[in-house]
Amino acid sequence: MLLPSSGLLLREHTRTPRGHHRTREEDRPSHAPRTTLQLLERAARAGRSVATLCTEVHHREGETGTRRILGVLSLARKYGTAALDDACEVALEVGVPTYRFVRRYLERRTPTPVTLRQVDPLIRELTHYRDVIARLTQPHPSPRRHRDMNLVEITRALTTLRLSGMAQAVEARLLQAQAEKLAPLDFLSALVNDELTRRSDSFIQRRLKQGAFRDAGKTLDGFDFDFNKKMNxxxxxxxxxxxxxxxxxxxxxxxxxxxxxxxxxxxxxxxxxxxxxxxxxxxxxxxxxxxxxxxxxxxxxxxxxxxxxxxxxxxxxxxxxxxxxxxxxxxxxxxxxxxxxxxxxxxxxxxxxxxxxxxxxxxxxxxxxxxxxxxxxxxxxxxxxxxxxxxxxxxxxxxxxx
Known part of the structure; x- marks a missing residue:
């Protein structure tokens, strides 16, 4: 580095790999600039672990670490301050207080458990299935078909639509509707409940199989709490x-x-x-x-x-x-x-x-x-x-x- 006015050599910098440049201690300002102090104050408001990690980055890298501090704080907008603070705490515990570790940890963090209502599209789209069953079960002229569907064809169509719960129950529900003179809406409601029950049962069976229990049939009803009465x-x-x-x-x-x-x-x-x-x-x-x-x-x-x-x-x-x-x-x-x-x-x-x-x-x-x-x-x-x-x-x- 040369002084432009006199050509005097001020500083020699050795070539270093990209991303490994470090400012010498004698070249660092005696006090952190106001912008850096403001970033550290923002980090303190985001969480204790966030503040600790950003402070370590600043002490380790000086002003060259400002961009990394900004990167850490920007993760709060995407993942929330609570998740960011947890990620920074893990980074500090494992001894890798870097922006890259925090970002990758948040990208691979444990997903929020979803409920059956979120998983099952049938529960979110009942109107679609109501219209499908109404079209299949109520006789009306169709521009594409010139005859009504019989029970076998309805069952096959429901199976094609992956509504096996309805397909299995439609014959019994038709007999019930004839015997009890059910309204069309009540008939449709019973069929939808059959499908929901089957999907819920299948969902639970998949979860039990994934769990790999040694004795999957164990229940609280089958346990004698009176044998050891001191148990809570x-x-x-x-x-x-x-x-x-x-x-x-x-x-x-x-x-x-x-x-x-x-x-x-x-x-x-x-x-x-x-x-x-x-x-x-x-x-x-x-x-x-x-x-x-x-x-x-x-x-x-x-x-x-x-x-x-x-x-x-x-x-x-x-x-x-x-x-x-x-x-x-x-x-x-x-x-x-x-x-x-x-x-x-x-x-x-x-x-x-x-x-x-x-x-x-x-x-x-x-x-x-x-x-x-x-x-x-x-x-x-x-x-x-x-x-x-x-x-x-x-x-x-x-x-x-x-």
Missing amino acids: RRLVFELATGGFVERREDALFLGPPGTGKSHIAQAIGRAVIQSQGHRVLYREAHHLLEELAESSLEGTRRQTLDALTSAPLLVIDDLGMRKLPATAAEDLLGLIMRRYEKASTLITSNRPVEDWGKLLGDNAAVAAMLDRLLHHAHVVQFGPRSWRTKGAMELRSAESAG
């Missing part, structure tokens, strides 16, 4: 309403083996699917860790973690039942950190939390995991009596009596 029955039924999933809270079931932890966990997962339509994933702890280890070998770990993170409810069953690999604490901590305050996690274990450090072999990682897990957790204590012990005693009594 009220909390269990409150969890079954799915409210804790909406609030992105966690749950922890502790107690000796055979006390019904897995039964209740799977029953709550099933109830959340049926009442809220949420996606639920069930994994036994050792299978979950094996899945993560295999995905690392196959190069698909990121996709596996994304799938586990995106589920609104993840049930991790039987933690401590079997010997776990050496990386168990690190893998579980990474998963819990991804899901913390973004999705709900339910864990069952036959070991008290005081023993988890010894169980997983990393006290520091376990402490960090429990700190996040217990922050918004509902803890249910099971026991002390075991169902399996009771069944074995009853069997021996029956054999001795026989």
Whole structure:
């Protein structure tokens, strides 16, 4: 750099790769310009983590980081300040406080769970289906057809329109309409309800299949709460309403083996699917860790973690039942950190939390995991009596009596 008036050499700058230029400390102004201070004030209003990340960018890169600070603040318009603050907090925790990390994290963040009303086009477009059925069932002259459709043709047309619920019920509904002299609107309403019921049942069955439950038929009705009367029955039924999933809270079931932890966990997962339509994933702890280890070998770990993170409810069953690999604490901590305050996690274990450090072999990682897990957790204590012990005693009594 030369002074134009005299040609005096002022500064020599070595050539650096694009994006790696840094201003020397002696060339930086003693005070940040007013525009930079205003940007940092905006960052402070956006959130604590946003302010911390932008301040680190300014200290690290000086005035050359102003564009990156502007980029971070601009993400609030697209994703909202709450989501931006969460992304900045994650960036600070993992030690990558950069605009690129925050942007990519927000682009891949957990999607907001959708309801059945949002998913099913039939519910949004009832008028379209009403007109279709009216045209198929009410005799009137048609410019394209010169004859009315019979029942077989109507059923085939409904199947072509992917209205299999209506196709299966139309014959029975026609007989009902003739017997009870139903009005056309009542007949149409019954057919639409049949289709909605079939789609809702199919939707729930798909969710249950995706959940990969060990015993998908477990329900709260099939559990004897009187066997262990000290268990918090009220909390269990409150969890079954799915409210804790909406609030992105966690749950922890502790107690000796055979006390019904897995039964209740799977029953709550099933109830959340049926009442809220949420996606639920069930994994036994050792299978979950094996899945993560295999995905690392196959190069698909990121996709596996994304799938586990995106589920609104993840049930991790039987933690401590079997010997776990050496990386168990690190893998579980990474998963819990991804899901913390973004999705709900339910864990069952036959070991008290005081023993988890010894169980997983990393006290520091376990402490960090429990700190996040217990922050918004509902803890249910099971026991002390075991169902399996009771069944074995009853069997021996029956054999001795026989």
